[in-house]
Amino acid sequence: MHELSIAMGIVDAALDESQRRGVQVSAVHLRLGALSGVIKDALMFSYEVACQDTPLQGSRLIVVDVPVIVFCPHCLNERELPSVQLFACPECGAPTMDVRQGKELEVFALEIQEETGHEVEVPESEVQK
Amino acid sequence: MSEPRLVEVRRNVLKQNDVTARALREQFRTAGVFVVSLVSSPGSGKTTFLEKTLTQLQPRYRVAALVGDLATENDAVRLARSKAPVKQITTGTLCHLEAAMVQNALQDWNLGSLDFLFIENVGNLVCPSSYDLGENLRLVLMSVTEGEDKPLKYPTIFNSADVAVVTKNELADAVEFDWDAALRSIQSVRPGMQIFRLSAKTGEGMEEYLNFLSQQLVEHRAVAHI
Numbered sequence: 001m002h003e004l005s006i007a008m009g010i011v012d013a014a015l016d017e018s019q020r021r022g023v024q025v026s027a028v029h030l031r032l033g034a035l036s037g038v039i040k041d042a043l044m045f046s047y048e049v050a051c052q053d054t055p056l057q058g059s060r061l062i063v064v065d066v067p068v069i070v071f072c073p074h075c076l077n078e079r080e081l082p083s084v085q086l087f088a089c090p091e092c093g094a095p096t097m098d099v100r101q102g103k104e105l106e107v108f109a110l111e112i113q114e115e116t117g118h119e120v121e122v123p124e125s126e127v128q129k
Numbered sequence: 130m131s132e133p134r135l136v137e138v139r140r141n142v143l144k145q146n147d148v149t150a151r152a153l154r155e156q157f158r159t160a161g162v163f164v165v166s167l168v169s170s171p172g173s174g175k176t177t178f179l180e181k182t183l184t185q186l187q188p189r190y191r192v193a194a195l196v197g198d199l200a201t202e203n204d205a206v207r208l209a210r211s212k213a214p215v216k217q218i219t220t221g222t223l224c225h226l227e228a229a230m231v232q233n234a235l236q237d238w239n240l241g242s243l244d245f246l247f248i249e250n251v252g253n254l255v256c257p258s259s260y261d262l263g264e265n266l267r268l269v270l271m272s273v274t275e276g277e278d279k280p281l282k283y284p285t286i287f288n289s290a291d292v293a294v295v296t297k298n299e300l301a302d303a304v305e306f307d308w309d310a311a312l313r314s315i316q317s318v319r320p321g322m323q324i325f326r327l328s329a330k331t332g333e334g335m336e337e338y339l340n341f342l343s344q345q346l347v348e349h350r351a352v353a354h355i
Binding site for chain 1: 136223
């Protein structure tokens, strides 16, 4: 199971982004490709463990499943694969390895609590300098 | 008062590994060494297969191996019998190799003095699929005793591989291995993949596979030195 190290990578990335923005994260949104090699249930469990004793403790992981999209050399079109057990165009059956989507493992958004008192804002007077 | 708000970030979780893997691949290119990584289930005969590969390539080529193993050094000890330089990466509880581990292990190696470097991953068909090691060729190994549908059970790793080797062919009759069904399941998850059927034990089919590696080395160097 490598999901714990993946979860720790997610926490690191989210922490880095949140600290840079000076915000508190309540949820992390992740794009998870069907070909990423990561098992969602194991990842959800690992995320909780990875968050312990970090500012992300108590935050949620929201996973968006990303299906595999291939390019069919016969139809000349992008097609979504119904299963990763068959790399063939679901319309015409032509085999294809031209994968256009499905390997994603990407933190794409953070849900933040904006606490007005802590917000880091550049005063207008500083902008021109 | 605070209100939840969504901010876009776009961070590839495996970016650090990908960056290291790219640096390794460039290092391999300039050194002119062809790097093959091996993935398989535990017990598929990976170490025997690698031992035979190293032994049989040695008269013609300078070869070496990195071996990932959870806890023991048994594999490295076995492979050392081939007289090729072998280094163990003990991963502890980690079920896969990462690019940084390969980079660390290679620090004191002169890659320019090698033709082939083999990286034996930890026996596992799930976790290694997520990690690029900078290899030039990913070889997935399965044995006839594992059943014809292995690729359908682990499509991601088979899909990520460049070439498949089906070994322990000397046992094919005994286990009533259905070669056509195996071919179909491999081609289903990884269309067009080249497949070698062999027996590391008896040597049957090894020559074709070794010739393929030699050809890959020639092509690798032709591209690398443009």
